Structure formats: C-alpha cells, structure tokens
Amino acid sequence: MTDGSVALRRTLAVACAVATAVCTSCSRPAMVAPSRSLSAAQIADRAKPGTVWVTVETTAAVEVPELSIHEDALRLTLSDRVTPEMSGEAIFRAMVEAVLQEPDRFLVRSDDVRRREETVYSTGSGLVLTKDGYVATNAHVVKPSPDELKKALVQSIRQWVQQDLAGIEDDVQRILRGATIVPAARERLMESLVGYYTKSANLADVSTKVFVVTGYSGASDSPDLVRVPCEVVRVGEPAPGKDVAILKMDGNDVPTLPLAPSLAASQLRTGSDIHIAGFPGGTMLNHSFSVPSRLVPSHTSGKVSAFRDMGEPGDRWQVIETDTTINRGNSGGPAFDERGNVVGLATFSLDGQPGINYVVAVDVVHQFMRELNVVPTTSEFTKRYLDALSSYDAGQRDVALSKFRLLQADRAAVRAVDDFVGMLSGGAAAPLPPGDDGAPARPTLESPQHASGGPAARERGGISRSVIIFGLFASLLAALLAVVVMSNRN
Numbered sequence: 145m146t147d148g149s150v151a152l153r154r155t156l157a158v159a160c161a162v163a164t165a166v167c168t169s170c171s172r173p174a175m176v177a178p179s180r181s182l183s184a185a186q187i188a189d190r191a192k193p194g195t196v197w198v199t200v201e202t203t204a205a206v207e208v209p210e211l212s213i214h215e216d217a218l219r220l221t222l223s224d225r226v227t228p229e230m231s232g233e234a235i236f237r238a239m240v241e242a243v244l245q246e247p248d249r250f251l252v253r254s255d256d257v258r259r260r261e262e263t264v265y266s267t268g269s270g271l272v273l274t275k276d277g278y279v280a281t282n283a284h285v286v287k288p289s290p291d292e293l294k295k296a297l298v299q300s301i302r303q304w305v306q307q308d309l310a311g312i313e314d315d316v317q318r319i320l321r322g323a324t325i326v327p328a329a330r331e332r333l334m335e336s337l338v339g340y341y342t343k344s345a346n347l348a349d350v351s352t353k354v355f356v357v358t359g360y361s362g363a364s365d366s367p368d369l370v371r372v373p374c375e376v377v378r379v380g381e382p383a384p385g386k387d388v389a390i391l392k393m394d395g396n397d398v399p400t401l402p403l404a405p406s407l408a409a410s411q412l413r414t415g416s417d418i419h420i421a422g423f424p425g426g427t428m429l430n431h432s433f434s435v436p437s438r439l440v441p442s443h444t445s446g447k448v449s450a451f452r453d454m455g456e457p458g459d460r461w462q463v464i465e466t467d468t469t470i471n472r473g474n475s476g477g478p479a480f481d482e483r484g485n486v487v488g489l490a491t492f493s494l495d496g497q498p499g500i501n502y503v504v505a506v507d508v509v510h511q512f513m514r515e516l517n518v519v520p521t522t523s524e525f526t527k528r529y530l531d532a533l534s535s536y537d538a539g540q541r542d543v544a545l546s547k548f549r550l551l552q553a554d555r556a557a558v559r560a561v562d563d564f565v566g567m568l569s570g571g572a573a574a575p576l577p578p579g580d581d582g583a584p585a586r587p588t589l590e591s592p593q594h595a596s597g598g599p600a601a602r603e604r605g606g607i608s609r610s611v612i613i614f615g616l617f618a619s620l621l622a623a624l625l626a627v628v629v630m631s632n633r634n
Contacts, residue, residue, distance in 0.1 A: 181482035184419060188443040189533055190484050191421040192560035193399030194526065195441040197357040197428060198268040198281050198391075198476060199371065202288055204350040205261045206297040208341050209253040211308045213315040217249055218242065222320065232324030239316050240329040244336050251340060258304060261349070264288070264296040267429070269422035269441070269477030270356065270391070271486060273403070273513065275523035277395025279356055279374065280509050281476030282491055284382035286354050286389045290347060298341045305337045352376075356393050359557035360435050367435045370557070378512045383492045384454055386461060388508045389476075390516060399558070400523045401478055404485040407462055407505040412481055416448045418503070420468050420490045422477025440559050441477070444469040452502070464488055464503040479503040525555060532564070541568055 182190070218239065225238045243250045268285030272278070288296075298305075309330070317323050354374045360367035372393045380386035404410040412418070421441040428438055446468030453460050464479065470490045478486045488503035513520060532547035545568040551561045 182484050184445050187419050187480050187484045192441060193529060193558055194272045194401035195421045195478055196270050196272060196279060197423040198270045198285055199355045199357060200266045200286055201263055201353040202293060203263045204293060205259055205348040207257050207259045207346040207348060208304060210256045211251050211253060213312050214250050214252045215319055218319060233326045235320050235323040236326050237329050239320060240333045247336060247340050262297050264293060267425050267473050268475045271401045271478040272398050273520045275397050275400060275521050277393040277398050278518055279391040279393060281389050282489055283380040283387045283389045285476045286376050287379055289382060293347060294342045294345045298338055298345055305334060309334055309337060354391060378516055386508050387491050387504050388512055390512050397523045397525045400526045402485050403520050404481060404487050404506050407487060407507050410481045410485060410487045412448055412487060414448055414450055417445060417482050418448050418466050418468055419445045419480040420470060420477055422474035422490060424471040425473030428473055436559050461508050462505040466501055466503060467499045468501060470501040545569055
C-alpha cells in the first residue's frame with residue numbers, strides 16, 4: 145500500500161466522520177436562543193390564568209357607647225363666643241367648631257353600650273404558586289387592621305350616629321336657645337362623630353373567611369363566581385412588616401405563575417420595565433361589567449424607580465419602588481420582570497403621593513414557602529397554556545387554536561383560554577405576533593422549540609439553517625478530496 149493510498153484512506157475516513165456529524169446535526173431541530181424579554185402583551189397573556197382575585201369576609205361584633213353633650217363644658221366655652229347679635233345659624237356653627245376642636249371635652253360616653261354584629265367585605269389580588277393550590281397575597285389583604293375594620297363597621301351603622309346626632313342637636317337647642325341647625329355644619333359634625341366612633345369603638349368576636357375566585361360557572365350571560373375557601377397557612381404583618389400571606393386552597397393542576405429565584409437573580413435595575421397584574425376593587429365591584437370580563441386581571445406597566453430596604457438590622461428585606469399604577473384591590477397581585485417571572489407582590493403606596501408605589505420582593509415569598517416546606521411548581525395546565533401561547537406568538541394560528549380548544553375542554557371557564565378560542569376561531573384578525581416592525585415573532589422563554597416553528601424552522605430568506613451548514617461542509621469535503629487526489633497524481 146503506497147503512502148498516497150494511506151493518506152487517501154485517512155482523509156476519506158476523516159471526511160466521512162465529518163459528514164456523519166454534519167448529517168446528524170442537521171437532522172435535529174434547530175434551537176433558537178430564547179429572547180431576553182417579552183412584550184407587555186406577552187406578559188399580560190401569561191399572567192392571566194395564574195393571577196387570582198382574593199375576597200375576604202370579616203365578621204365582628206362592634207360595640208359603641210352612646211354619646212351626649214357635656215352641657216357645663218359647652219356653656220362655659222360658648223359664653224365668650226356667643227353674643228346677642230349672633231344669628232341662630234352662627235350660634236350653631238360656633239358650637240360645631242368647639243366640638244370639632246375638642247371632641248373629648250364635649251362628647252360624653254355613657255355606660256350604655258350598643259352592640260351589633262356586622263360583616264365587612266374586602267378584596268385583593270394574588271398568584272398561584274403550586275399546582276395543588278398554594279397562593280401568595282399580601283398580609284393586609286387577609287388581615288385587615290383594627291382601625292380599618294372599625295372604620296368600615298362604623299360606616300355600616302351610621303343610624304347610630306344619626307340617633308346620637310339628633311340627641312346632641314336637641315341638647316344644643318336647649319342649652320343655646322335660638323341656635324338654628326345649619327345643614328353644612330351638621331354634616332361636618334356627623335363626620336366628626338363617625339371618626340370619634342371609629343376611635344372609641346370596641347371589636348369583639350372577630351372571624352375571617354378567605355376565598356380565591358378561580359372562575360365562573362353557568363351560562364356566560366348569567367354566571368356565578370366559583371369561590372374556593374382558603375386556609376391562611378402563613379401570614380406576616382402589614383407594611384412596614386413583611387406584608388405577605390400564603391394561602392392554601394384545594395386544587396388539582398391549578399394554573400400557576402413562575403417565580404424569579406430571587407430579586408437579585410432577576411437582574412432588575414433602576415429604570416427596568418416592571419409589570420403588575422391584579423383586580424382593582426373599583427372594577428371588580430362594578431356590576432356594569434359582565435362577570436367573565438371582571439375576572440380578567442388588569443395589567444399596568446411602568447419603570448423601577450429605586451430599591452429600598454425595610455426591616456431591622458439582621459432581618460431586612462427589599463421593596464421595589466415603581467411608578468406603575470397600584471390601585472385598591474391590586475394589593476397582593478404579581479409584579480413581573482421583562483422575562484415574565486414574578487419578582488414581587490404589589491403592596492402599598494404613599495398617601496397623597498401618586499406615582500410612588502411599592503412591591504415587596506419575591507424573596508419574602510420564597511422565605512415563607514421554605515418555612516412551610518413547600519416548593520413552587522408549574523402545573524401541567526400552565527405548561528400546555530404556555531405551549532399554546534408559543535404557537536400563537538410564532539404565528540401558527542391553527543396549531544394554537546387546536547391547543548387552546550383542548551385546554552378549554554379540560555378546564556372550563558378560564559377567560560384567557562376562552563378569549564383566545566373566540567379570537568382564533570371567529571375569523572377576526574388576531575393581533576400581529578410580537579416582533580420588531582412586523583418581523584417574525586421572537587421565541588419565548590418557556591418553549592423556544594415551538595417559537596422557532598419546530599424542525600422545519602426557516603430563516604427570513606426562506607432557506608433552512610441546516611441546509612446552509614450542510615452545503616458549507618460539503619464544499620469543504622470536496623476541496624479536501626481534490627487536494628488528496630492531486631497529491632497522489634504527483
């Protein structure tokens with residue numbers, strides 16, 4: 145065997161190995177690197193099934209003492225303020241101003257206490273953490289403060305205020321003859337009495353029931369809410385405490401949302417986009433909207449303004465300051481980074497300072513879950529839902545419709561799924577899949593292989609990447625063989 149033959153055989157062996165590797169590589173689906181960010185619309189779509197409406201029923205007995213006017217104190221104070229020339233209306237106004245300035249001096253509590261049991265209804269938002277029904281929300285959603293309860297309860301028994309106000313007016317007209325009731329001043333006095341009741345009322349026998357609304361049942365034109373009772377298994381303290389609560393409802397393959405491993409891992413920075421989903425109370429309690437449409441969480445977007453530390457040395461946690469709108473009822477709703485991962489819970493705002501809102505970091509949620517020995521999981525429903533969304537984002541309408549219909553058959557009354565089925569089957573033009581200037585959709589993080597269009601994925605020019613690579617290696621192989629042949633001839 146000549147040296148040329150040996151070289152030729154070695155070259156052919158190498159060439160065959162290279163060709164085999166190339167063919168094997170080309171036979172696999174081309175994997176596209178996942179996009180680093182999702183559009184706001186993509187995040188909103190992914191947030192819908194796992195963002196839940198939390199409703200709370202707090203029952204308590206409110207005890208309020210009867211109030212009357214301290215006659216001697218009122219006469220003494222008004223003796224220097226009331227003159228013969230004053231009208232009856234001016235005398236009444238003077239009395240009201242005196243009571244408003246020093247209510248503890250002029251309002252006397254009797255030993256007679258009135259008691260009534262009342263139920264206060266409140267709402268918030270939350271997110272599902274596990275397929276078997278663990279839910280995160282704010283502590284203040286499920287644990288209203290005594291002052292908030294008192295205020296709500298006292299407002300519900302305004303007839304007691306009306307009764308006491310009528311008695312006070314009789315006392316004033318008896319003490320200050322000629323005093324004339326002025327409606328505006330009377331209203332101010334009434335609101336003062338409501339505040340005074342809030343301060344002095346006593347609460348007893350407080351009990352709370354928490355529910356998560358998972359959908360609706362019955363016909364869509366007259367549906368009933370599906371409310372699942374929850375147990376509060378871990379609860380912190382309202383801000384400035386760790387304002388997080390973990391609930392547990394009965395569930396099987398419940399739609400879930402993905403948590404960022406930590407706030408640091410999310411790589412959020414000042415100026416990053418942040419998105420919040422939830423159920424603002426004004427919308428949820430407005431019966432002008434249909435029940436199914438009220439079960440779609442609202443979505444707002446904004447920027448990270450800053451990061452703040454809370455707590456004491458040795459036990460600190462972070463909150464995200466943002467200009468993203470947080471309304472009453474949004475409390476406990478998930479906040480998302482640009483990848484669609486939950487980075488915290490919408491929690492509180494600064495009174496009187498619009499545009500300054502705070503999100504408690506996901507680290508506190510992880511801490512509470514670790515204490516419960518519970519690991520966040522992704523449900524099968526969510527995996528299938530994300531797969532359907534990936535097909536839709538890739539422009540595969542028919543494939544997406546088929547997947548959404550299967551989801552709809554397995555779990556009824558998920559509004560997000562119903563909306564996609566209606567949009568894709570009704571002949572209406574679906575919104576353009578997200579991309580740059582109408583370009584093909586970028587792949588999503590959840591299922592990049594589907595976003596790329598599968599094994600037959602094509603580049604913009606219409607030629608598959610595997611064909612291009614194979615052509616390059618074939619050309620290289622031909623060149624190598626030509627060199628060997630020429631060398632053997634020499």
